[in-house]
Amino acid sequence: MFLKNLDIFLILSLQDTGVGKSSIVWRFVEDSFDPNINPTIGASFMTKTVQYQNELHKFLIWDTAGQERFRALAPMYYRGSAAAIIVYDITKEESFQTLKNWVKELRQHGPPNIVVAIAGNKCDLSDAREVLEKDAKDYADSIHAIFVETSAKNAININEVFIEISKRIPVADAAGGTSGKGFKLGRQASESRRTCC
Amino acid sequence: MTHNEPRTVMCSIQLTSTNGALCIINPLYLREHGDDWLTSGSQFNTQTTKHRQQRRLSTTRKWEGAGVLSKRAISLDQESSTATSENSGLVRARSADSPPASSAVTSPEGVVLRRPSRDSGFCSMYRASTESLPPFTPSTPGGLPSPVPQSPHRVSWIEDGVWLPPPRPSSLLQPPLAELDSLSISSIEEEQETQTPSPTPQHPTAHRLADKVMHRLSAVGQALGGLVCQKKKLINRVQEMSERKGGTFAEHVKGFVETTMKKGTDPDGVTGSEFLQEVRSSLTSLRETLLDYPEIQIILDSITDLNDSEIDSLVEIALHKVTLKPISAHLYSCIHFSHTNDGGFQRLQSNLHLLEENEVHQLGGSSGVGVPDSDSLEKIQQRWTSMHEAYSPNKKVQILLKVCKTIYHSMSSNSASSGTVFGADDFLPCLTWVLLRSDVTTLQLDTDYMMELLDPTQLQGEGGYYLTTLYASLYYISSFRPRLAARQLSVEAQHSLNQWHRRRTLHCNQSRRSKHRRTIRRQTVHDRGAPNSETEGVIEEQSGKGNDSDDVKESQQQQQQQQQQMESKAEKLDPHNEDTAGGGEGQSQTSTPDQDSKPLMQQEVILNRQESKQTLCSAGDEACGEL
Numbered sequence: 001m002f003l004k005n006l007d008i009f010l011i012l013s014l015q016d017t018g019v020g021k022s023s024i025v026w027r028f029v030e031d032s033f034d035p036n037i038n039p040t041i042g043a044s045f046m047t048k049t050v051q052y053q054n055e056l057h058k059f060l061i062w063d064t065a066g067q068e069r070f071r072a073l074a075p076m077y078y079r080g081s082a083a084a085i086i087v088y089d090i091t092k093e094e095s096f097q098t099l100k101n102w103v104k105e106l107r108q109h110g111p112p113n114i115v116v117a118i119a120g121n122k123c124d125l126s127d128a129r130e131v132l133e134k135d136a137k138d139y140a141d142s143i144h145a146i147f148v149e150t151s152a153k154n155a156i157n158i159n160e161v162f163i164e165i166s167k168r169i170p171v172a173d174a175a176g177g178t179s180g181k182g183f184k185l186g187r188q189a190s191e192s193r194r195t196c197c
Numbered sequence: 198m199t200h201n202e203p204r205t206v207m208c209s210i211q212l213t214s215t216n217g218a219l220c221i222i223n224p225l226y227l228r229e230h231g232d233d234w235l236t237s238g239s240q241f242n243t244q245t246t247k248h249r250q251q252r253r254l255s256t257t258r259k260w261e262g263a264g265v266l267s268k269r270a271i272s273l274d275q276e277s278s279t280a281t282s283e284n285s286g287l288v289r290a291r292s293a294d295s296p297p298a299s300s301a302v303t304s305p306e307g308v309v310l311r312r313p314s315r316d317s318g319f320c321s322m323y324r325a326s327t328e329s330l331p332p333f334t335p336s337t338p339g340g341l342p343s344p345v346p347q348s349p350h351r352v353s354w355i356e357d358g359v360w361l362p363p364p365r366p367s368s369l370l371q372p373p374l375a376e377l378d379s380l381s382i383s384s385i386e387e388e389q390e391t392q393t394p395s396p397t398p399q400h401p402t403a404h405r406l407a408d409k410v411m412h413r414l415s416a417v418g419q420a421l422g423g424l425v426c427q428k429k430k431l432i433n434r435v436q437e438m439s440e441r442k443g444g445t446f447a448e449h450v451k452g453f454v455e456t457t458m459k460k461g462t463d464p465d466g467v468t469g470s471e472f473l474q475e476v477r478s479s480l481t482s483l484r485e486t487l488l489d490y491p492e493i494q495i496i497l498d499s500i501t502d503l504n505d506s507e508i509d510s511l512v513e514i515a516l517h518k519v520t521l522k523p524i525s526a527h528l529y530s531c532i533h534f535s536h537t538n539d540g541g542f543q544r545l546q547s548n549l550h551l552l553e554e555n556e557v558h559q560l561g562g563s564s565g566v567g568v569p570d571s572d573s574l575e576k577i578q579q580r581w582t583s584m585h586e587a588y589s590p591n592k593k594v595q596i597l598l599k600v601c602k603t604i605y606h607s608m609s610s611n612s613a614s615s616g617t618v619f620g621a622d623d624f625l626p627c628l629t630w631v632l633l634r635s636d637v638t639t640l641q642l643d644t645d646y647m648m649e650l651l652d653p654t655q656l657q658g659e660g661g662y663y664l665t666t667l668y669a670s671l672y673y674i675s676s677f678r679p680r681l682a683a684r685q686l687s688v689e690a691q692h693s694l695n696q697w698h699r700r701r702t703l704h705c706n707q708s709r710r711s712k713h714r715r716t717i718r719r720q721t722v723h724d725r726g727a728p729n730s731e732t733e734g735v736i737e738e739q740s741g742k743g744n745d746s747d748d749v750k751e752s753q754q755q756q757q758q759q760q761q762q763m764e765s766k767a768e769k770l771d772p773h774n775e776d777t778a779g780g781g782e783g784q785s786q787t788s789t790p791d792q793d794s795k796p797l798m799q800q801e802v803i804l805n806r807q808e809s810k811q812t813l814c815s816a817g818d819e820a821c822g823e824l
Contacts, residue, residue: 022620041598042605044621045662062662063621067561070625072676073669 006057006169009081009114011064011074011102021087023152024121025061028162052166059162068098075109083115083165088136090120090149091128096136103143115168117146117161124151427500432515434496435487439519446486450519453479457524461531469535473649476528480650484516506654510591513652517589521650525588532645536638545637545675552677553633562626566619567611569631573603577631585639590651593643594660601663604631621666629670637671644668 010021022043029046040046044063049056064070064077078084086102088095099118106114118140120131133149140147146164150157439450457479461472487493497508521528536542558564569577577600584596604627608619632640644667655661 021622022618025620026618040659041602041663042608042620042624043618044624044666045659047658060657060662062665065561065621065625067622069561070669070673073625073673076665076669076672 006059006082008059008061009078009084011066011086027152027155027158057166078110085117087119087121090131091125093130096131120149123149124154431496435515454523458527462534470649477650514591521588529642532642542638548674548677557626557630560626560629562623565613566623567608569607573607590647593647
């Protein structure tokens, strides 16, 4: 069993702070089976180790300020990340539109094989729904992204997001890197590839 | 508590108040010598050594719990003493630092932590005074705590949960050599450091051991546990190696310091972060050199409870003492020089004035979030100062984490709504708020210093995250444009970003301890066939943009590419920007980019439609690539 560090880049696609994104991470981390989970300073950086098949995946979750004004800072965070979770609010259509911009940015500037997961949060508030599940699902499929509707409030589908990410992370990662290093190596290679696009 | 009571106390734990080191007194010792020396009142400070010896020889009292607990530690009951544990802890800590002074302290009875064994009464007395024995008081007249005869290691310690071997019966007191060995180096070094006078031993082995253990204990008295001992051992060894005459490592260190001191401030030469990256490469080479030494390997192999990354960090810290300590002031002036030249400091300062009146919600935080009060802010300022004083980037990061913790604490404790989980959306504005009330220039220096000199493998975890956030926050301040959307980057800002990209990719294939053991120098030659090593490459790089070494070229390409992408994006954005920014000028006059982002949102939507095809295309490409 080997330990693999996954840098998970997490962003919320709108500036309605607090409610969605942090709660998802909190939910994910809080019911950890490991009571010795490292105490972290705050909810913007958290870690959790989950077992996936015969591997241990250690999620290093880098929360990223989602406000538009901080958009320029995002590359500092998603560099070297293996996966990104982009959260939108199903009760706000505009958050879904912003999400698309994040996806685009990640595709353009992010690490090449970055696994993108789209989480439509607040699915417990289906009465106020503005984004149809089908629309979001279609979009996610079109960009080969993981799609889940979640409810941080009711702990719906939170773990599923991370399980899906674990599934998609390449098993024997490029160059056998056991840390984010491997991803970085891979990224360099394909950045040159992107030039020909 | 009277002195009788503790007999029923089977197990007690003494935590030194200063650092939490755990002291365990072995029950066997108590069986042999009684436990009342631990717990008794303190009326008798002046005892003759004769008394002590008598007592030592006479009191072999049975201790009932010993049989049961022989494997377990009996720690000391601090409550049994009339003094507070704090008091005793203090004395102990002090005595470790300045032994003679402690003899003056009157009876802060607590626990005898250092119990040297001495055959001669004089020695015993002498020891007592230097190691603060008198404070620890006897229960019976003539019953000063007796020095442990020939069995100093009867006081065992838990260090980081690791047990030292249980003591043996007195006939087997001399431990095997291996055991001795594990103590030897650090204790010897402790001896050198603390300059404790130690009388010439009459019976070398026993006394030597006594000294060792005593020194070890005194070291632990000030330290956190076994890890610290190992760390100290490593640091001292590296220090010693760097001073070793004619040694390879010493030569390398000397060369490194000399070369570095000469460079960095020449405007025609390599400056700023590139210069620091060179320094980082040299550090990595030096570390590899260091790791090639068997003596270092032995120390590292003896550390079993740390993972690779933590061990790397230990080696780094040891290395910093001999390399960065002498040059840190120079490095600061180099960074200062470079930021003064490129106008970075000026931007930072002028934007600081622009933003400093902003409250945290104007900086993007949610309105309920708390900010540090004046006390916390004061504390943070002090931490910033000590962060600047630290020369090791690792140490700096540790201090940074403390600051972040303080900020986080303030966020929730001063927040309007309790129990809210605050993520990066609120932390970044809060940190920015704090920075706007701090010495941003110095912080920029320190951030660059950490960013460039920290071992890249250490950028992964929590330290890396918060360092990134600090960097991002400073960057946000210095690139702040009141009327333009944050998304549109200035040319300088792009450059700065690209520097960041480069930094995080440049070292990624550098070797780790357990993997490739080639040095960077060798790697460069080997992998790229380029004759120039990192350090030599520097000179060639100085010709400005035209860099010779391949990796630099590569990253340059990336930069250009990204720059192009960003520029093209900016171009697309521009017309809208003028529109919306112009239209919204009235409202956003107060420069709260909250409002800026609104028009941007619409823009995004438009853009999004325009570019959705493109997205699909690139997504398709990605898919192809994956196949």
